[in-house]
Amino acid sequence: MATAPVAAGLKPPAKPRSKPRDSFSSWPWTDRIAYGLCWAAGLALCAIAAWIVLYMAIKGISYLKPSLLVQSPVGSPNQSGSGGFLDPIEGTFLVTAIGIAVAAPLGVAVAVWLSEYARPAGLARAVESGVETIAGTPSVVLAIFGLLVFSKSFLAFLSQTSAGGAVFGRSFLTAGLIMSLLAIPLIVGSTREALAQVPAHVREASYALGKTKATTIRRVLLPSVRPSIASGITLGMGRIIGDTAIVVILLGASLRIEGAGGAPVLSLLRGTGSTLTSYVKENSPAGEGNAPQKAYAAAFVLLVIVIALNAIVVRLSGGQDHAGGPR
Amino acid sequence: MTPLTPPPARRILVDGEPTLIDPPVRGTMEPPSLSANARNGRGRAPAEQVTERMRIESVSLAYGEKWVVRDVSLPVRQGEVLALIGASGSGKTTLLRSLNRLTEITTGASRAGRVTLDGEEIEQIEVNDLRRRVSMVFQQPNPFPMSIFENVAYALREEHAARRDRQRRGRRGRRELEPAVIDAVRRAGLYDEVADDLDRPALRLSGGQQQRLCIARALAAGPEVLLLDEPCSALDPISTATIEELIVGLRERVAIVIVTHNLQQAMRVADHVAFMHLGELVEYGTSEQVFERPAMERTREYISGAFG
Numbered sequence: 296m297a298t299a300p301v302a303a304g305l306k307p308p309a310k311p312r313s314k315p316r317d318s319f320s321s322w323p324w325t326d327r328i329a330y331g332l333c334w335a336a337g338l339a340l341c342a343i344a345a346w347i348v349l350y351m352a353i354k355g356i357s358y359l360k361p362s363l364l365v366q367s368p369v370g371s372p373n374q375s376g377s378g379g380f381l382d383p384i385e386g387t388f389l390v391t392a393i394g395i396a397v398a399a400p401l402g403v404a405v406a407v408w409l410s411e412y413a414r415p416a417g418l419a420r421a422v423e424s425g426v427e428t429i430a431g432t433p434s435v436v437l438a439i440f441g442l443l444v445f446s447k448s449f450l451a452f453l454s455q456t457s458a459g460g461a462v463f464g465r466s467f468l469t470a471g472l473i474m475s476l477l478a479i480p481l482i483v484g485s486t487r488e489a490l491a492q493v494p495a496h497v498r499e500a501s502y503a504l505g506k507t508k509a510t511t512i513r514r515v516l517l518p519s520v521r522p523s524i525a526s527g528i529t530l531g532m533g534r535i536i537g538d539t540a541i542v543v544i545l546l547g548a549s550l551r552i553e554g555a556g557g558a559p560v561l562s563l564l565r566g567t568g569s570t571l572t573s574y575v576k577e578n579s580p581a582g583e584g585n586a587p588q589k590a591y592a593a594a595f596v597l598l599v600i601v602i603a604l605n606a607i608v609v610r611l612s613g614g615q616d617h618a619g620g621p622r
Numbered sequence: 623m624t625p626l627t628p629p630p631a632r633r634i635l636v637d638g639e640p641t642l643i644d645p646p647v648r649g650t651m652e653p654p655s656l657s658a659n660a661r662n663g664r665g666r667a668p669a670e671q672v673t674e675r676m677r678i679e680s681v682s683l684a685y686g687e688k689w690v691v692r693d694v695s696l697p698v699r700q701g702e703v704l705a706l707i708g709a710s711g712s713g714k715t716t717l718l719r720s721l722n723r724l725t726e727i728t729t730g731a732s733r734a735g736r737v738t739l740d741g742e743e744i745e746q747i748e749v750n751d752l753r754r755r756v757s758m759v760f761q762q763p764n765p766f767p768m769s770i771f772e773n774v775a776y777a778l779r780e781e782h783a784a785r786r787d788r789q790r791r792g793r794r795g796r797r798e799l800e801p802a803v804i805d806a807v808r809r810a811g812l813y814d815e816v817a818d819d820l821d822r823p824a825l826r827l828s829g830g831q832q833q834r835l836c837i838a839r840a841l842a843a844g845p846e847v848l849l850l851d852e853p854c855s856a857l858d859p860i861s862t863a864t865i866e867e868l869i870v871g872l873r874e875r876v877a878i879v880i881v882t883h884n885l886q887q888a889m890r891v892a893d894h895v896a897f898m899h900l901g902e903l904v905e906y907g908t909s910e911q912v913f914e915r916p917a918m919e920r921t922r923e924y925i926s927g928a929f930g
Contacts, residue, residue, distance in 0.1 A: 497764045499724060500836065504777045504843060505754030514776060519767045 348598065355595020358588040364596070368550045368574070374586050380593050382551045383574035386467075387536055387600070389563075390546065390570055393471025394478055394535045399528050401475070402482025407512055409483070410490035430480035435540035441473035442544055454565055455555045463547075466555065466565045470546040477538060478531025485527030489520035526611040533604045536597070539572040548573040571597040672701035675846050675877040676721065676756070681735035683716050683725060690716045693735070694903040696896055698847060700877040703869060705892035705909070707882060709924065713901040714881045718849050721879065722756040723749055739846065757845035761852040763832035765824035765839075770816055771796075773824045773835055774803040777842040802842065810838035811868045830861025837868065841876070848872065850880040854887065866891050885925055889913055897921045 319327065366379030405422065413419035429437075445453055446464035454466035493516060501511040517524075542548055547567030554562035569577075571593050576582050578590035676698035683691040691713040698704055698721075706714040716725060723744060725731045737744045744752055765773050778799055803820070807813045812834040816822065824835055833853060840848055850869065854862040869878060869891050882888050888895055888909065895912040897905045897920075905912055905921045916922045 494762070494764070496760045496762055497766070499727070500758075500760055500764045500839075501766070501776075502727065503722060503724060503753050503758035503760075503849075504839065505750040505752075505757075506776075507750060515766045 348602075351591070351595050351598050354591040355598070357591075359592040359595060363589070363592055370550055374588070377584070377586060377589070380571065380574050380589065380596075383569050383571045383593065384596070386542075386546070386552060386568040387570040387572075387597075389467055389568070390471050390474055390542070391532050391535045393467060393564075394474030395528055395532055397472060397475035398478035398482055398531055399524070402479045402527065402531075403486050403517070403524055405479070406483045406486035406490060407516070410487050411508070411512060411516070426480050426483050429476050430484075432476075433540075434477060434538050435544070437473050437476055438541040438544035441469055441541070445469040445472075445545070452565075463567075465545050465547040465567055467546065467568060468564045470541055473541050473545055474535045474538065477534040477541075478528070481530045481534060482524065482527035485523045485530065486520055489523030490516060493519050522611050526608045529604050529608045529611065533601055533608075536570075536600060536604070537572065539576055542570045542573040543576070546570065546573070548577065550577075571600075671874075672699050674698070675700050675740060677736075677738045678717075678721070679736040679738070681717065681720065681733065681737060683713070683720055683734075684732050685716075685728065686730040690901050691720070691898075692901045694896075694898070696903065696906060698877050698879055699894075700846070700875075701873055702893035703873050703878045703880060703891050705880050705882055705888040705895045706898060707885060707888050707895060707924075708898035708904075710883075711900070712898040714898050715851055717898070718851055718879060718881050719758075721847070721849055722753045722758055724753070724758065754843045755845055756847040756849060757840035757843060758849040758851065759833070759836050759840050759853050761855055763829055763836055763856065765827070765832050765835050767825060768823070769821045770807070770824050770827070770835060771800075771803055771820040774806050774839050774842045775799045777806075777839045778802055806838045806842035807835075809841050809872070810834045811864065811871075812838055828861070830857050830864060833857060833861065833865060834868065837865070841872075845876055847877045847879065850878065852881055852883060855883065862887070885913075897924060899924070 319330075322330070360379075363379035364384065365381055367382050368380055369376060369378035371377045405426065409419060409422060442464050444450065444464075445466075446462045448460075448462055450464075450469075451462045453464075453468045453472075455463045457463060497515065497519070498511055501515045502508075506514070546569060547553070548569045549567045550569065552563065552568035553566050555565035556562050557565075575590045575594045575597065578584040578586040578593065580587055582590075584590075674697050678694060678696040678698070680693050680695055681691060682689065682693050694713075694717060696704070706718065708714050719725045720733055721737060721744075725733065726749070739747065739752065739755060744756075747755070766776060768776070775796075804813065807816065807820075812831060815831060816827070824832065827835060833856075837848075837853070853869075854865055857865070866887060869880065872878060873893075880888075880891065892909045895905075895907065895909045896903055897912060897916075897918075899920055905916060905918045907917070911917075912921060913925055916925060
């Protein structure tokens with residue numbers, strides 16, 4: 296080092312310390328252990344994730360047949376005759392669509408209010424802790440609560456009423472509504488964070504053009520945070536797709552989609568069904584169906600859907616192109 | 623309501639390094655040759671027609687208990703550029719923002735005194751109308767996340783939707799807006815660079831182009847007064863020169879008020895200069911007067927770089 300040529304008249308650089316103070320061997324042993332644990336934890340997590348995906352992929356692909364994706368399930372003790380899981384796949388998409396259709400406008404509205412209005416301050420705090428409470432409530436609690444509420448007779452239009460007049464309370468609509476509670480906090484969070492990052496002078500620039508606050512929100516702020524809204528929605532979809540408790544309690548978890556009768560679309564919405572999660576649960580060795588091969592195949596399909604959604608989130612939030620297109 | 627602390631001009635001189643620059647001898651202050659350039663370039667001669675658009679009469683502004691601007695009176699005229707100069711915290715920007723009542727969105731801001739636009743007190747004008755008539759460009763270029771065309775059309779569109787008598791609630795079509803948009807972009811000196819693709823996202827433009835787009839946007843609504851808050855401070859020298867040229871060209875059709883930290887810039891673009899210090903207007907005059915024969919000691923210190 297010290298032999299590096301040095302121009303005449305210049306002093307060679309001072310000899311570096313043989314060991315920077317920061318070198319590993321100079322650390323106290325507690326730090327070294329902690330450092331090792333950090334590494335171990337990171338590697339272990341990677342390994343577990345890889346294990347899950349690989350195991351499910353191997354199991355899933357080996358049992359997955361294209362016919363499973365297009366056949367309705369049949370309640371049969373004979374595994375070869377119990378059909379596929381078309382209905383649960385449809386159910387997953389239907390519940391997710393209902394949940395997001397409710398959650399997206401509500402979540403964005405709450406985020407805009409919290410970020411742009413938030414007066415009086417007490418109410419804003421209340422709204423904030425309300426959102427946090429919903430976010431923290433276990434979905435099984437939400438489901439039980441939903442069953443209680445939707446069994447009230449004035450909400451009978453959301454589900455079916457038995458001959459005796461008891462409101463069933465379980466349907467795609469009721470499950471979707473409660474599912475929306477899972478997605479709302481995520482949409483509020485990501486939208487609000489993005490709104491907070493829009494600099495104040497951008498809003499002022501709009502006001503300075505003689506625009507009202509409402510116009511500014513609609514034409515400037517919401518378009519700027521569109522990628523974040525999208526990623527919030529995608530995260531919310533992941534939550535909904537992955538939830539089991541609400542499906543079991545509020546969707547009826549019937550093997551097939553059972554319409555409630557009446558007008559076709561309404562019959563479907565008021566009817567019961569199942570999703571991939573409940574299908575996996577019922578077919579696992581722990582469930583009633585006990586058809587592990589089908590459970591693995593369905594679980595693999597579920598995993599693929601969720602991983603695809605995650606990839607979309609990463610794309611939306613990472614490859615965020617603020618430039619946007621022509622409006 | 624604490625009384626203002628005595629002006630610290632002297633204290634600054636004492637605290638700072640003893641300045642080696644001789645106090646400029648009155649009348650011979652020639653160091654920035656730019657001043658000469660400016661004079662040769664376009665002549666200090668004011669535009670043919672100078673009309674007063676706004677009048678600021680003993681305006682004071684405060685945020686909560688803190689006075690930011692104290693008893694300032696200034697005329698704002700079309701046909702000339704008024705530059706507000708002064709150190710940070712001297713209240714220039716606050717004064718500027720009060721002209722289109724943008725100070726009102728800051729909680730706790732209060733104002734005393736009168737500001738009139740064409741003889742009408744600005745309190746009496748509906749605030750969004752006022753802001754259309756007194757438009758503003760900010761320090762950071764801040765185009766909206768839409769196309770170049772839409773950025774300018776945004777300024778035009780709801781202007782008409784808001785006028786109930788027109789009853790044109792629907793979006794005006796692109797064809798209808800196009801001439802006005804192109805005219806604004808052209809006035810902002812941006813048209814040649816973007817003519818081929820007005821649908822390009824505005825955020826893909828360079829910083830200087832973005833700022834000119836912001837000027838185009840501000841011009842689109844047809845304002846009488848254009849407020850510029852350090853419009854070049856985030857830009858490189860070439861973009862700055864382009865925008866300065868643009869500002870000088872625009873003064874015929876709109877009254878321009880520019881806040882700037884850059885004294886050379888004030889010299890280059892301004893016809894009148896107001897020097898503010900700690901919220902007070904220290905000196906107001908033509909830029910020759912202020913830069914070459916400042917009447918006040920503090921102005922002289924500031925423009926010779928003694929403080930600020």
